[in-house]
Amino acid sequence: MKSFPFYKQLDAMDCGPSCLRMIAKHYGKSYTLQYLRDISYIDREGVSLKGISEAAERIGFQPMAVKIPFSAQGEAPSLLVAPLPVIAHWKQNHFLVVYKANKKHVWVADPGAGKFRLPAQEFKAGWISDGQKGVCLLLSPGGHIYQEEEDQSKPLGFAYLLQYLKPHRRLLSQLVVGLLLGSLFSLVFPFLTQSVVDIGIQNQNIGFIYLILIGHLVLFISQTAVRFIQNWILLHIGTRINISLINDFLSRLMRLPIGFFDTKMTGDLLQRIGDHRRIEVFLTQSALSVIFSVFNLVIFSFVLLYY
Incomplete structure (x- = not known):
């Protein structure tokens, strides 16, 4: 059996609605969660089996x-002989999909x-x-x-998030310059240490050693200043x-109909506000850290090849 699709x-x-979305995808049909919410008549108490059934029929x-x-x-009806996948009512308050089953195990x-x-x-x-x-x-x-038309609305992708970075292009360019300088500072330190050993200590040139130590200090102060900025x-x-x-988010929230709030718990709305922090961290820290790490990997790979 091919890998069963999953939506959280x-x-x-x-x-x-999420269970119905998974089964629809299993049969090659794609629907957004919001569309399935609308046609299954979900409310603040959740959705009934009747609502899921009507949405599935639709x-x-x-x-x-x-x-x-x-x-x-024999051939009496049971879960083991039922055509899978099916939506099972779980612990009287939840729904999940059973997509494979035998006498010993059930895959959900x-x-x-x-x-x-x-x-x-x-x-x-x-x-x-x-x-x-x-x-x-x-x-x-x-x-x-x-023959049914799939829901044609497309989920928002990474390109949508980039619009929040466009007003800060000048500051982002300064960040990139800072990343390059930080990488160069990190690259210079090993060469300075090498010169202390190969030239200063080997030739017993104390003046050269002092000069390199001053260079180390200047680079360290510069690197600290760049990181602060x-x-x-x-x-x-x-x-x-x-x-x-x-x-x-709040502007969009205020434009929604009253019926929307009848289907949402307070915690769901608060969680959406908290998700903005995760998006901010991704755009301003995680993405830049990946770029910085890749750049350092390339630079130090060339250094290793040189030696």
């Missing part, structure tokens, strides 16, 4: 909600925790709700599933980007 739920109540599946045992004698895609394998007994403990049976939603691809520029850019991100 973004909000606390997104497990149902995108071309033939859904059937059933209560079946894990295994049964949990939108809140990831893909993993469970022992059959552990799975049954979380799935079975009434005697020896559990609830699941069977999804058979209808004849017109491949870099940190100040990063702090300045990071603060501006964070303000822009939160401003855009």
Whole structure:
């Protein structure tokens, strides 16, 4: 069986639409999470199995909600003989996808925790709700599933984030210059140390050694000054980007209909605000650190080749 697709739920109540999104992708259809939220009638309490069933039918599946045992004698209906993948109702308050199963293990895609394998007994403990049976939603691809139009809206990519860096191009160019200077300073130190040993100590030239030590001191002070300026520029850019991100977020939030807030928990909205810090760190620190590390790798690779 090919690798089963996985999508992580973004909000606390997104497990149902996320499961449907994974199964749709398994059959070659791509939908955004927001589109599936809208057609499954999600609210602050989450989504019902009926809502998922109606959404699945709308995108071309033939859904059937059933209560079946894990295994049964002969050809009697059970999870082991059901056409997988299916959406299983888990611990009475969650949905996950079962995409592979045998008598010993069950492979699940949990939108809140990831893909993993469970022992059959552990799975049954979380799935079975009434005697020896559990609830699941069977999804058979209808004849017109491949004729349904996919959701054409595209997720925002890295290019969208770059617009927050464009107003700071001059400061970014100064950062790049600082990175180059820092790399050059790091490159010069080994050569100065080599000259102390090869020339100063070998020739017992104390004046040359003092000169190199003064050079070391000057380079160290220069390197410290460059790092101080870099940190100040990063702090300045990071603060501006964070303000822009939160401003855009709040502006967009205020334009949303009241119905949007009926489907969201307070924690979901606060988490989105906290995510802006992660975006800021990525744009102003992580990305630049990668560039700096790659540049240093190239420079010192040439030094190693030289020696």
